[in-house]
Amino acid sequence: MTDLTRLTIAAARDGLNAKDFSARELTAAHITAMEAANPLNAFITKTPEIAVDAATASDARRAGGAAGKLDGIPLAIKDLFCTKGVLTTAASHILDGFTPRYESTVTSKLWADGAVMLGKVNLDEFAMGSSNETSYYGNVVNPWRRTGDNRDLVPGGSSGGSASAVASFSAMGATGTDTGGSIRQPASFAGIVGMKPTYGRCSRWGVVAFASSLDQPGPMARSVRDTAIMLESMAGFDPKDSTSVNMPVPNFEAALTGDIRGLKVGIPKEYRLDTMSDALKKLWDQGIDWMKAAGAEIVEISLPHTKYALPAYYIIAPAEASSNLARYDGVRYGLRVEGKDLSDMYANTRGEGFGTEVKRRLLIGTYALSAGYYDAYYLKAQKVRTRIADDFRAAYEKVDVILTPTAPSAAFAFGEKGDDPLEMYLNDVFTVPASLAGLPGISLPAGLSAEGLPLGLQLLGRPFDEETVFRAAGVLEEAAGFTATPTDWWRG
Amino acid sequence: MGMIIQGATGDWEVVIGLEIHAQITTQSKLFSGSPTTYGAEPNTQVSFVDAAMPGMLPVINEMAVEQAVRTGLGLKAQINKFSIFDRKNYFYADLPQGYQISQFLQPIVGKGEILIDLKDGETREIGITRLHLEQDAGKSLHDQHPSQTFVDLNRSGVALMEIVSEPDMRSPEEAAAYVKKIRSIVRYLGTCDGNMDEGSMRADVNVSVRKAGDEFGTRCEMKNINSVRFMQQAIVYEANRQVDIIEGGGSVKQETRLYDPVKGETRSMRSKEEAHDYRYFPDPDLLPLEFDDAFIEAIRATLPELPDEKKARFIGELGLSPYDASVLVAEKEVADYFEAVAKGRDAKLAANWVIGELFGNLNRTSKNLADSPVSADALGELVDLIADGTISNRIAKEVFEEMFDSGKGAAAIVEEKGLKQVSDTGAIEAAIDAVIAANPDKVAEYRSGKDKLFGFFMGQVMKATQGKANPGVVTEILKPKLDV
Amino acid sequence: MSLDKAAVAKVANLARIRIEEKDLEPMAAELNNILGWVEQLSEVDTENVEPMTSVADMRMRWRADVVTDGGYVEDIVANAPGHEDGFFAVPKVIE
Numbered sequence A: 001m002t003d004l005t006r007l008t009i010a011a012a013r014d015g016l017n018a019k020d021f022s023a024r025e026l027t028a029a030h031i032t033a034m035e036a037a038n039p040l041n042a043f044i045t046k047t048p049e050i051a052v053d054a055a056t057a058s059d060a061r062r063a064g065g066a067a068g069k070l071d072g073i074p075l076a077i078k079d080l081f082c083t084k085g086v087l088t089t090a091a092s093h094i095l096d097g098f099t100p101r102y103e104s105t106v107t108s109k110l111w112a113d114g115a116v117m118l119g120k121v122n123l124d125e126f127a128m129g130s131s132n133e134t135s136y137y138g139n140v141v142n143p144w145r146r147t148g149d150n151r152d153l154v155p156g157g158s159s160g161g162s163a164s165a166v167a168s169f170s171a172m173g174a175t176g177t178d179t180g181g182s183i184r185q186p187a188s189f190a191g192i193v194g195m196k197p198t199y200g201r202c203s204r205w206g207v208v209a210f211a212s213s214l215d216q217p218g219p220m221a222r223s224v225r226d227t228a229i230m231l232e233s234m235a236g237f238d239p240k241d242s243t244s245v246n247m248p249v250p251n252f253e254a255a256l257t258g259d260i261r262g263l264k265v266g267i268p269k270e271y272r273l274d275t276m277s278d279a280l281k282k283l284w285d286q287g288i289d290w291m292k293a294a295g296a297e298i299v300e301i302s303l304p305h306t307k308y309a310l311p312a313y314y315i316i317a318p319a320e321a322s323s324n325l326a327r328y329d330g331v332r333y334g335l336r337v338e339g340k341d342l343s344d345m346y347a348n349t350r351g352e353g354f355g356t357e358v359k360r361r362l363l364i365g366t367y368a369l370s371a372g373y374y375d376a377y378y379l380k381a382q383k384v385r386t387r388i389a390d391d392f393r394a395a396y397e398k399v400d401v402i403l404t405p406t407a408p409s410a411a412f413a414f415g416e417k418g419d420d421p422l423e424m425y426l427n428d429v430f431t432v433p434a435s436l437a438g439l440p441g442i443s444l445p446a447g448l449s450a451e452g453l454p455l456g457l458q459l460l461g462r463p464f465d466e467e468t469v470f471r472a473a474g475v476l477e478e479a480a481g482f483t484a485t486p487t488d489w490w491r492g
Numbered sequence B: 001m002g003m004i005i006q007g008a009t010g011d012w013e014v015v016i017g018l019e020i021h022a023q024i025t026t027q028s029k030l031f032s033g034s035p036t037t038y039g040a041e042p043n044t045q046v047s048f049v050d051a052a053m054p055g056m057l058p059v060i061n062e063m064a065v066e067q068a069v070r071t072g073l074g075l076k077a078q079i080n081k082f083s084i085f086d087r088k089n090y091f092y093a094d095l096p097q098g099y100q101i102s103q104f105l106q107p108i109v110g111k112g113e114i115l116i117d118l119k120d121g122e123t124r125e126i127g128i129t130r131l132h133l134e135q136d137a138g139k140s141l142h143d144q145h146p147s148q149t150f151v152d153l154n155r156s157g158v159a160l161m162e163i164v165s166e167p168d169m170r171s172p173e174e175a176a177a178y179v180k181k182i183r184s185i186v187r188y189l190g191t192c193d194g195n196m197d198e199g200s201m202r203a204d205v206n207v208s209v210r211k212a213g214d215e216f217g218t219r220c221e222m223k224n225i226n227s228v229r230f231m232q233q234a235i236v237y238e239a240n241r242q243v244d245i246i247e248g249g250g251s252v253k254q255e256t257r258l259y260d261p262v263k264g265e266t267r268s269m270r271s272k273e274e275a276h277d278y279r280y281f282p283d284p285d286l287l288p289l290e291f292d293d294a295f296i297e298a299i300r301a302t303l304p305e306l307p308d309e310k311k312a313r314f315i316g317e318l319g320l321s322p323y324d325a326s327v328l329v330a331e332k333e334v335a336d337y338f339e340a341v342a343k344g345r346d347a348k349l350a351a352n353w354v355i356g357e358l359f360g361n362l363n364r365t366s367k368n369l370a371d372s373p374v375s376a377d378a379l380g381e382l383v384d385l386i387a388d389g390t391i392s393n394r395i396a397k398e399v400f401e402e403m404f405d406s407g408k409g410a411a412a413i414v415e416e417k418g419l420k421q422v423s424d425t426g427a428i429e430a431a432i433d434a435v436i437a438a439n440p441d442k443v444a445e446y447r448s449g450k451d452k453l454f455g456f457f458m459g460q461v462m463k464a465t466q467g468k469a470n471p472g473v474v475t476e477i478l479k480p481k482l483d484v
Numbered sequence C: 001m002s003l004d005k006a007a008v009a010k011v012a013n014l015a016r017i018r019i020e021e022k023d024l025e026p027m028a029a030e031l032n033n034i035l036g037w038v039e040q041l042s043e044v045d046t047e048n049v050e051p052m053t054s055v056a057d058m059r060m061r062w063r064a065d066v067v068t069d070g071g072y073v074e075d076i077v078a079n080a081p082g083h084e085d086g087f088f089a090v091p092k093v094i095e
């Protein structure tokens, strides 16, 4: 029998419907793969028992002719989503032992459609990072390696565990969250597809907050179609989230018509950095040619405030985080480090519970909001954010989607970036602007770097026009015909 | 009139501003669906949102918005159709989120004004700076355990309106009158039960002193005072403390102070003082709060007659004195009771009976109007008996006592005790003749010109008839008999 | 604007994060590095530009005033490091 873990979600769905195999078999295969992939450290908590029970129930439903959209499909869940009765850590020491008594809206929807949870996957602590090196539970390793070089590479971040689990065929798909690129950049580093929906499309209820005005859950999988199938299940209005938009969820899979004739594709000149590798420049041009060949019209556009997106982001996100993370005080859940009085207990708990990068951002955020600096930092950044959103609004008068690279480079090795945080922040240069504007974006693997590592292209769309993004991405995926996979060295 | 402190260097004026936190009358909390029931078991009125569990999000309660607007209209204030919720960041055991959702730069209600009622019915206008919506915090209990503080989040997230006054008050009496008036208005509106013992109304009092005509002095804030009496004591103590400091060559330090009703003094609250920089910023989990004129007008259409309008009507249409009117309108229940008694009757007479006998007996038995044994109708019946001459005022007082203690009706009591006023001339004449016959000497004195003795004869006759004789009739018959 | 050791200590206290004395200096350097880079925002003309309040252009929805939640004290205190008879317990606070 073929290796079930190599199937796409769409193919597995058809196989299950055709009774070629059962959900139990499909799940068993993935549990084996998940165990074999231990060296990647993608999972913080594995839940094989839950998975087997869910698969058994799924087979019963299918037998009764009541199978849901994702019935029997084994998924990995980023450990930022609260899961009832299952340890939820945000990859932070400060949430030690936290077991929610509630289930996030997005995961509830997935389970309602029959999906199977394999476990909770690793991430940068509180989703703050772009290389998954800040997790209290250790680094996540990218399944990919440079040709002729066996150094471990980062999977990107913050959804690095999700990317690694999907790229290593341990899970058919995974949930991610994207604040400044945390779905798209790791997808690009791991050679998979990652979709960040429009802000407000997926509920944030039950997702540990990093930066409320930017956080958005989304799917990660091995094909554009698979992310479309997953998003249709994850998305939808939630009265428990005041920023959730009350709009019907389209049939995203149906948007994959393969026809983009007449589609206007914008190419922002500000994204052409001289620091980009030739391979990346070539890949981007290649992408442009593919779209042209498929009948799209290419339009040069300008997003003048692009270079200010990163600095604005690194004020706004930490400022919101400094307030969102104030609830981790050792009183109601998680770690408590005693002190001589309450205030001392707070300082000890938070000093020991948060990692270096999180502390750094909480201090920046606290400072940016403090008396005398608010206007110069936070208020200024929010005004710049308005101008960035206006840039996109103007661009979408002329074009339907925007094509750019996802990240300035391919995956890098641990420690390679040195310890200047700024150098790390630059990873998000192409993904942050759309996050600030709340726009939908997708990253898909389109080629390999000189060292044989996957490189992703990004497509950005209008607010709530994920359909056009999927349609264009489907065509790009078809043209790129990316079939490379990492050698499964981790199986030893 | 203002309070003056005679200092060594001259007279000092006291300047007072108040921030009142009023719990909004709602079923559920400001941003969550958990109940607001008072005095429940610890943490039973708490949702995952109120406990600030990871990933929890706020959703605004429409009734809280409506009540805030209704209160704003009651305060004759500017209603802002666009307002913003901000986060006020600070760490405290009973503040689970590590921030309070409040409104900072753009509150839902802006400037307004109210009239406070002072002695003998005079009034003064006090400015309202703003009213904003915010969450209440939980409760820390420090006395349950030797080494630990216990935290109960039942109040956490309960909807509050903070009503901020201008620094327009000049005496403890004015501050008291202000609190009473706000309380009266929110209770008329049904937006807050005004219950200070249960903490549904608390006042932060800002006090400073200055020489008449000078700039405002540095103020100190005394937080969470939940009794009007304590508030007045705190103001007097604090004002004198500040005068002593300044006249002693020192300067007042702006700070938050705690009033200790037991010691009767205020002391600095360092705990609250240390490095508070609240880092307000718009709550990214919420959007701006917006509504249109139609929403405001719909609420305006449901406003009841408020104390000031009622008072004006009682004076203008019912001819009550300003004092009586303000006493009667302070509590809506009292005003309604009075109007029921006064309906179709002499309003002044009704007012006298409500303020005099009814209040007197309620105080005597420390009852409140709600459990008065004498209903408005019953009192009305008594007033009618006085009006139609069935009983005299003096007898009526007796009857009322009886009604109050037994709950019986006026007519019934008059009947069974035979207190009906006698107007039968025959019976009265007989009584008069008897009195005259019994007092020949007094009669002689009277006739020799001592006509103030007339009262004596009146009294004797009334005595003889156990006060039931109609005084008019007695005079009619007695006078000619004496003046022969 | 540049942060010195003392300023970092003050911010750390505001954020209730214990930072060891020896780490204050390096932390100050890191923060100044980032803040220096952020300075470039001042190049952007934001005259008469409204700060962004929400990316989604929509109106805030209001909840009906009905009790739909609460009443599960065990779930509320289940994860607490310290709790007694339904209360959360913390080191004594002296006011």
Ligand SMILES: [Mg+2]
Pocket: B019, B162, B204
């Ligand atoms: Mg206040």
Ligand SMILES: [Zn+2]
Pocket: B021, B134, B162
């Ligand atoms: Zn307040």
